Each structure stands twice: as structure tokens, then as C-alpha cells.
Amino acid sequence: MERKDEAEEAKSKVSVIETWLRKHRLLYVGATRHPFIHSIRDGSVDVSSFKRWLEQDYIFVRAFVPFVATVLLKAWKESFDATDLDVILSGMASLNDEFAWFNKEASKWGVSLTNVAPQKANLDYCRFLESLMSSEVEYTVAITAFWAIETVYQDSFAHCLEDGSNTPEELRDTCQRWGNDGFGRYCHALQSIAEHHLEKASDDVRKRTEAAVLDVLEYEVAFWNMSQGDT
Numbered sequence: 001m002e003r004k005d006e007a008e009e010a011k012s013k014v015s016v017i018e019t020w021l022r023k024h025r026l027l028y029v030g031a032t033r034h035p036f037i038h039s040i041r042d043g044s045v046d047v048s049s050f051k052r053w054l055e056q057d058y059i060f061v062r063a064f065v066p067f068v069a070t071v072l073l074k075a076w077k078e079s080f081d082a083t084d085l086d087v088i089l090s091g092m093a094s095l096n097d098e099f100a101w102f103n104k105e106a107s108k109w110g111v112s113l114t115n116v117a118p119q120k121a122n123l124d125y126c127r128f129l130e131s132l133m134s135s136e137v138e139y140t141v142a143i144t145a146f147w148a149i150e151t152v153y154q155d156s157f158a159h160c161l162e163d164g165s166n167t168p169e170e171l172r173d174t175c176q177r178w179g180n181d182g183f184g185r186y187c188h189a190l191q192s193i194a195e196h197h198l199e200k201a202s203d204d205v206r207k208r209t210e211a212a213v214l215d216v217l218e219y220e221v222a223f224w225n226m227s228q229g230d231t
């Protein structure tokens with residue numbers, strides 16, 4: 001009887017991440033339902049905005065690779081669960097494909113990815129990533145920030161592929177890149193890992209992780225704003 005109660009309780013317990021998503025709903029929606037994403041979804045997107053996004057995101061992803069490498073290193077040192085390493089490694093492997101994709105996409109749009117100057121919002125975000133690369137930043141903070149970064153793109157681009165969307169054919173490849181079901185499952189795997197570590201974390205680490213997630217959401221909003229030329 002007691003066992004069943006415990007099982008029931010575990011089932012109804014709201015996870016740490018779910019609690020944060022509810023608490024910071026407006027910011028989360030701001031990051032995942034940005035006007036730039038709406039413009040892709042309804043087909044009104046401005047081509048120069050899309051090209052700016054593509055150029056700037058390439059620079060961001062270049063900085064994202066060493067960040068993910070440090071998450072991998074922390075997983076190896078701090079997690080006893082081997083699946084953490086497998087999931088992070090699969091993310092790294094898909095970043096390798098992503099560079100090939102960026103090059104293909106750039107030539108399709110007549111954009112050059114060399115000699116692009118990073119804009120302020122991008123520099124700020126890359127600097128934030130760099131701060132998370134420090135060995136002083138706990139694995140729990142880093143893996144949860146990683147989950148948030150990937151999930152914003154997954155949620156945003158999946159929205160452009162839903163029934164009723166009017167995404168132009170030439171942008172579907174971009175939306176598929178992050179909006180596909182496999183990427184969705186990968187984000188869920190990251191969420192489970194992050195949640196597992198958050199459940200065990202001290203209040204202090206939890207607080208700093210929540211702050212890092214909020215930072216990610218704000219940087220993502222600023223990144224979309226920059227793509228639209230609003231900064």
C-alpha cells in the first residue's frame with residue numbers, strides 16, 4: 001500500500017524544469033514564438049532577415065561546439081550514468097553534419113559564411129557560452145543550459161512545421177533541421193538528464209541553474225531580434 005502511494009506521488013510530482021517553464025511561461029513563449037518565427041510560419045519572412053539569421057547562427061554554432069565539448073567533459077567527470085555521455089556525443093555528431101548543412105544552405109541563398117562580422121547580440125550570447133565553459137560551472141548548470149539552448153530551436157522550428165503553417169518551401173529544410181521528431185527526442189533525452197541532476201542538486205546549484213536558463217531565454221530573444229534587424 002505504501003509503495004503504491006509513493007508511486008502515485010512520483011507520478012503526480014511536477015518536475016523542476018516543468019515548474020520553471022510554468023513560472024517563466026511568458027519568457028519561454030517569447031523565445032519560442034518570436035515574431036521572426038511567426039514570419040517563417042506565415043510565409044511573410046523577409047529574405048534579408050533570414051540570410052542575416054543564417055550568417056549569424058553559423059558563427060554561434062562555431063562557438064557552441066567548444067561549449068558542448070566542455071559539457072561532455074563534465075559529464076565524463078561528474079556523472080555516473082553512461083547514457084549522459086552517449087546523448088551529448090550524439091549532439092556533437094549532429095553538429096558536425098550541421099556545418100555541412102550551413103555550407104549547403106549558404107550557397108543556396110548566395111550567402112558567404114566567411115568574413116561575417118558577429119553582431120552584438122551574437123557576441124553577447126557567445127560570451128555567455130564561454131562563461132559556461134569554465135570548469136567552475138557545475139555539470140548540472142551546463143547540461144541544463146545546453147537543454148534550454150537546443151529546446152528553444154526545437155520548439156520554435158517545430159511550430160513552423162505544424163498543420164496549418166504556411167512555411168515557404170525553401171525554408172522547410174531549415175525548420176526540419178531543428179523541428180524534426182528525432183531532434184525532439186534528443187531534446188527530451190537532454191531534459192531527462194538535466195532533471196535527474198537537478199533533483200539531486202543543492203538549492204544553490206538549482207538557483208544558479210534557473211538563472212542560467214533565464215539567461216538563455218533572454219539571449220535567444222535578443223538573437224531573433226537581431227535577425228530581424230531590430231537591434
Ligand SMILES: Cc1ncc(CO)c(N)n1
Binds near residue numbers: 149220
Ligand atoms: C542562437 C541559437 N540557439 C540555439 C541553437 C540550437 O543549436 C542555434 N543553432 N542557435
